[in-house]
Amino acid sequence: SDGFDSLSDQFQVIIPKGDAMSEKEIEEHIETVDAIVSVFGHALSNQLIDRAKKLKLIANFGVGYDNIDIDYARKKGITVTNTPDPVTEPTAELAMGLMVAAARQIGKMNNQLRSPEGVQTGVMKNLSTTLYGKTLGIIGMGAIGQALARRALAFGMHIVYHNRKQLSPDIEEEYQATKVSLEVLLKSADVVSLNTPLTPETHHLMGAAQFKAMKNTAIVINTARGSVINEPELIAALKNKEIAGAGLDVYENEPHIPKELLAMDNAVLTPHVGTATQETREEMSRFISDIIDQFFLGTLKKYIVN
Numbered sequence: 085s086d087g088f089d090s091l092s093d094q095f096q097v098i099i100p101k102g103d104a105m106s107e108k109e110i111e112e113h114i115e116t117v118d119a120i121v122s123v124f125g126h127a128l129s130n131q132l133i134d135r136a137k138k139l140k141l142i143a144n145f146g147v148g149y150d151n152i153d154i155d156y157a158r159k160k161g162i163t164v165t166n167t168p169d170p171v172t173e174p175t176a177e178l179a180m181g182l183m184v185a186a187a188r189q190i191g192k193m194n195n196q197l198r199s200p201e202g203v204q205t206g207v208m209k210n211l212s213t214t215l216y217g218k219t220l221g222i223i224g225m226g227a228i229g230q231a232l233a234r235r236a237l238a239f240g241m242h243i244v245y246h247n248r249k250q251l252s253p254d255i256e257e258e259y260q261a262t263k264v265s266l267e268v269l270l271k272s273a274d275v276v277s278l279n280t281p282l283t284p285e286t287h288h289l290m291g292a293a294q295f296k297a298m299k300n301t302a303i304v305i306n307t308a309r310g311s312v313i314n315e316p317e318l319i320a321a322l323k324n325k326e327i328a329g330a331g332l333d334v335y336e337n338e339p340h341i342p343k344e345l346l347a348m349d350n351a352v353l354t355p356h357v358g359t360a361t362q363e364t365r366e367e368m369s370r371f372i373s374d375i376i377d378q379f380f381l382g383t384l385k386k387y388i389v390n
């Protein structure tokens with residue numbers, strides 16, 4: 085809560101006792117709050133929005149705002165904002181980490197070394213895959229996709245991307261990246277990274293057909309939203325060796341992670357921690373405090389998503 089300190093002078097701030105407000109805390113305050121800080125994993129229902137008679141601002145603590153019905157909020161005259169800037173670099177960093185871990189089997193080796201059976205020593209028994217010289221296909225070339233491209237370029241990877249919009253020639257040149265169709269990306273990439281928001285168009289963008297279209301040596305990385313992938317179909321593709329591995333930070337029904345994935349040593353898993361660093365959480369809190377300040381001063385120009 086440190087990052088919210090700057091707000092206390094002008095606002096009465098209600099800090100939840102846990103990670104998010106309990107039902108009891110919500111009951112107590114919902115009818116009197118002017119702003120709510122919402123957080124992924126705690127959907128803000130329309131019924132709750134209806135009850136928040138004084139609500140003017142929903143400041144979402146994160147870049148993805150699929151936990152809020154933003155059109156409904158707009159109809160009610162409520163502004164919704166997000167926090168893109170502070171999450172860009174740490175999320176790309178985790179995507180890069182999952183990519184390296186999946187390709188170089190860091191998770192598998194780490195687990196084996198600590199297991200009672202231990203790891204088989206000797207390089208030939210532990211062969212993995214080099215990223216250098218390989219092709220990274222980025223689906224969603226927004227800020228996080230571009231931050232990942234910068235990192236991948238430094239690793240000596242080639243970059244193709246799929247995006248609604250074409251990037252400017254300058255930016256394409258900077259990342260030496262080429263825009264391709266989803267079909268071409270899936271066929272040519274050694275690593276496919278998902279960096280799109282979750283929308284009706286991207287829901288289950290990756291399923292059985294897409295995994296079949298990928299190289300069977302390829303890996304998929306997801307630091308976006310679990311439902312961009314059809315999870316049972318990913319599990320089947322990994323089992324049937326249609327793809328070689330996965331690095332996942334997000335899941336379809338968080339915080340649940342399917343047992344099958346937990347049992348697979350070709351899946352490197354983290355529990356939705358793309359922005360879970362000390363620095364990032366503090367920066368996100370400061371960022372959202374500034375948004376709230378500016379909104380009530382009437383000077384907020386950016387970060388409004390509805």
Ligand code: 8YV
Binds near residue numbers: 123145146147360
């Ligand atoms: C979570 C994220 O919102 O920015 C996003 O979209 O997924 C994360 O930052 C955050 O971790 C929830 O506390």
